[in-house]
Structures are given as C-alpha cells and as structure tokens.
Amino acid sequence: MELVIVFVAISAFIAAALTVPAGFGLSTMLTPIVLLLMEPHEAIAVVAIVHGAHNGAKYYSLKEHVDFTAIKRYGIWLVIGAIIGALLQNMVPQEPLLLVIGCFLIILPILTLSENWTGYKIPEANDRLGGFGSGFMGGLSGHQGALRAMFLTRRLPDKMAFAATASVLALCVDLTRIPIYLIFRPDEIWEYAELTLILVIAALIGVRVGKRWLKKLKSKTIHNWVMVGIVASGIFYIYESITQF
Numbered sequence: 001m002e003l004v005i006v007f008v009a010i011s012a013f014i015a016a017a018l019t020v021p022a023g024f025g026l027s028t029m030l031t032p033i034v035l036l037l038m039e040p041h042e043a044i045a046v047v048a049i050v051h052g053a054h055n056g057a058k059y060y061s062l063k064e065h066v067d068f069t070a071i072k073r074y075g076i077w078l079v080i081g082a083i084i085g086a087l088l089q090n091m092v093p094q095e096p097l098l099l100v101i102g103c104f105l106i107i108l109p110i111l112t113l114s115e116n117w118t119g120y121k122i123p124e125a126n127d128r129l130g131g132f133g134s135g136f137m138g139g140l141s142g143h144q145g146a147l148r149a150m151f152l153t154r155r156l157p158d159k160m161a162f163a164a165t166a167s168v169l170a171l172c173v174d175l176t177r178i179p180i181y182l183i184f185r186p187d188e189i190w191e192y193a194e195l196t197l198i199l200v201i202a203a204l205i206g207v208r209v210g211k212r213w214l215k216k217l218k219s220k221t222i223h224n225w226v227m228v229g230i231v232a233s234g235i236f237y238i239y240e241s242i243t244q245f
Helices: 001-024 025-034 041-066 068-088 094-118 125-139 143-153 161-182 184-193 193-216 219-244
Strands: none
Touching: 001 025, 001 041, 001 161, 001 193, 025 041, 025 143, 025 193, 025 219, 041 161, 041 184, 041 193, 068 125, 068 143, 068 161, 068 184, 068 219, 094 143, 094 219, 125 143, 125 161, 143 161, 161 184, 161 193, 184 193
C-alpha cells in the first residue's frame, strides 16, 4: 500500500507540473490513478480538493496575467453548471458515471482535431454554452478543463494569460463543487484525509516546476501530450465501467 501511495503522489506531482502550461488535465491524469485506492465518487471528491489547491497555487503564481474579461464571460455559467453537475454526481451510480466520463474523454479530442482539420471556429456567442458545459462536467466528473480550453485558447492566444485565466475559472468550479461533495459524503472523504494532504503537497510542488516549464516549452506540445492522456483515460474508464457491470 505504501508503494501505491508513493506512486500516486509522484503521479500527482508530474500531472500538476504538466498541466500548468497545458491549462488543463490534472483531473484527467490523476483520477484514474486515485481510483486504484478508492471508489469513483470518493476519487472524484479527493481529486477535486487537490485540483482546487493546485489552481489556487497557479493563480497566486500567475495572477498578474489573468484576463478578467474572460472571467466575467465564463464565470457565472461555470458556477451554474458546476452546481448541477455536482448534485447529479452524487445521484448517478458508479458504473454509468465511469461510462459517461470515458465516452466524453474519447469524443472530445476527436472534436478538437476536427476543428483543426476544418478550420471551424466556435463563435463567441457560444461562450456561455462552453462555460456551462465545462462547469457541468467539472461538477459531474472533474473533467472540466479540456472543454473549457476549446473555447478559451482562441480567446487568449498568449500562453501566460491562458494558463492564469484557466486557473481562476477552474478554481471557481472547484470552490463550487467541493462543498457539495462534502455535504453528501463527509465520512468517506474524511477517511482519505491523509492521502489527500499528501497529494495536495505533491501538486503544490508540481506548480513550481510547471511554471518553469511554462516559460520554456511550447504550449501546443504539452496540449498534445495531455490529449493523449485524455484518450487513454477515457479508454480506461470505459473498460472499468464494462467490467463492473
């Protein structure tokens, strides 16, 4: 068990470092690993706490680059979506939840690639839909960033502004969904308090490393790595849901 915890902590550090320049992907990469230690509902809640600490640290490190116009455009719809998603997360059985998440994580990168092939750009009028959808998926499964990135990257081409603004938007979702998770499953989440603390520390260290990578690496390269991780996670979730039925 100790080796598994060490493995999960190292994974949290690596995922946290990678997702600073990418602007998303921590939940996507970390949740499948945390599932080795607990059930899906608890895993989503624990990763949400780590995700919140991670985004809080990212905001503190990059706050001078935040685009508050984008925050106003997306913020309220993110919160509304997160509330609905978090409430449903506690009502949906584990197996269908994994299946829905898995399908979503495989389809999303395909949609992103199709945008690149066709040259189609999502109009700004759909920002509210993107904000709501990102918040809803964040509340339901924690996988909010990839959908948000599809809308946000074209509004904020500067990598520093994108990473900083994405961290604030993600934090809005985290601060909305975590209290709802705690209301529904306080005992189960508290049971993993020690592990959660270890993962939070690993993620905070990862932020410091990731900020250096943000300055040196091309965001597109990191985005591609994370997209591969998203698809792999989707396949994993679908396999888990099928085998548990």
